[in-house]
Amino acid sequence: MNDIIKEKLKALPDKPGVYLMKDSFGNIIYVGKAKILKNRVRSYFIKNTGHNNKVLKMIENIFDLNWIVTDSEMEALILECNLIKRHSPKYNILLKDDKNFPYIKITTSEEFPRILMTRRVDSKKDKFFGPYVSSYAVKNVIELLRKTYGIRSCNRDLTTGKKVRECLNYHIKQCACPCMGYISKEEYGLRIKEIIAFLEGKTSDIIKKLTLDMQKASDELKFELAGEIRDRIMHINAISEKQKISVPANSDMDIIGLCEEGNTVSLALMFIRNGKMLGSKNMFFPNTDNREELIEEFLKQFYDAFSYIPKEIIIPVELSERELLEKFLSEKKEGKVELITPKKGKKKELLKLAESNASEGLKQRKTSKFENGLTELKELLKLPVIPRRIEVYDISNTGGEDIVGFMTVFENGLPAPGEYRKFKIKYLEYQDDYGAMYEVIYRRLMHHIEDKIKFEEGEDPDKLKFLKLPDLIFVDGGMNHVKVGKNAVKMAELSVDVFGLVKDNKHKTRDITDEFYEYQCYKHRAAFNLVSRMQDETHNQAVKFHHHLRTNNLLKSELLRIEGLGEKTREKLFKEFGTLDNIKNATLDELCKVVNKPLAQRIIEFYKK
Known part of the structure; x- marks a missing residue:
């Protein structure tokens, strides 16, 4: 414990609030709330209090701490949620998968409603059904309902009264075409009511209608149509059967089950x-040996971000702060929410089912080849956590020209192409692999800092391409590459582990290295196979990007063979037309908007040859 912490511990107040633990770089590594700040924060620094390994590791890294006093424990809880969301502290239990669950939305606010998939309950005028776990299943149900009832899928404004041409869906009998007035508002509304009844579980009505339609088609000898309707009936029956569970018809609840094994906790959430x-839905967390803390953090973070909160949440442990959390959730819902830990009866059976799902999820995760590799990496490299997000960097160039960097991203061992990033080297005029590697990593980390500021100012995180930080960085190269990577991290005042991937004389992965020695990764087969795939993917992507850039530059340079056309004119042409093909296909008049007529004629003649 340093002198800064000693002095601050003396100044802690006897009031509720939130405390923020910081490392030597000033990064917030833990956020907590307390009914009495003085008692809670001091408890971390009392010896022999039975802290688990994760807490002990965190305490080792605490360099400074701050706190914010609140008027009540409820205010402290809300502030804690907001600060965890904003800073994603390293030692807090975090929900890595922050995607919202899919819902079926019926736009009853419109004159002729549509059926859509959405991930947000964002309107009180429309009807929402869900949440569902599988977006694929939701899309299938929506498609089935549209086809069965002829519900429009377009976003045309039908309030103007203007008629437009029928779309393809009408001609293939998948839309009743309200835009042309082929169906009345009343008839369309009846169809929507039937769909709502189906989604509310009243499947007998829709089955009855389809059965009549099937019989009619059969009587009219339309056997192909009758067969299609029969398949729809089977599909609906299958969906309904999967959803059956022995609970009261109006039950509205979530059930949380836990299963622990080794360093991992599996949490199953049933809707x-x-x-x-x-x-x-299964989610996984590091095992802190504290089930109550995990459930409390999950309830705060998940339902703070979730679009819908049910009336009842069945949980596997009694919570010391149950009343406070119920109040927090009830205020979010604007209605009563109960947290129930059942001892017997139907709800206890449901809890056992959720725990069984959690156990099954853990088994499936354990058998994953990527999970084994990630676990081996954590142990081999002595990382504080399993590296769920890994970024790999490679540099590619040809004799010092067209130097580019490429960043690949692997989440839970799998490539995440949507997270890949490309870098053109800006600050080097000659071949320098170390300088290029430093530039790429430093620029990426500075982009993160910029994005973090934008996020704190309220910008949509989905639009911030560098907001997420990796748990681990690999550079394609040896000890010196690792050194420059670590220097870049240090200059950005961040904390991320950096290692190198060394290749053999056949350009294949040989080992993992830091700036001092190699780790003999080949002795750990799952980890070695994983990093080999990562290095190959990164190298291939970097070469592909470099080739693409070089090809573009060579194509651009062919314009310079035209008499009277220099660098500045070439850039003007590309600014106006975008691509070389567009320049080749431009008319004389179009070219004359950028260059004089004689030069425009020479460009046309050049590409005619």
């Missing part, structure tokens, strides 16, 4: 709406 099981 029941209107007495029907909508699915189960």
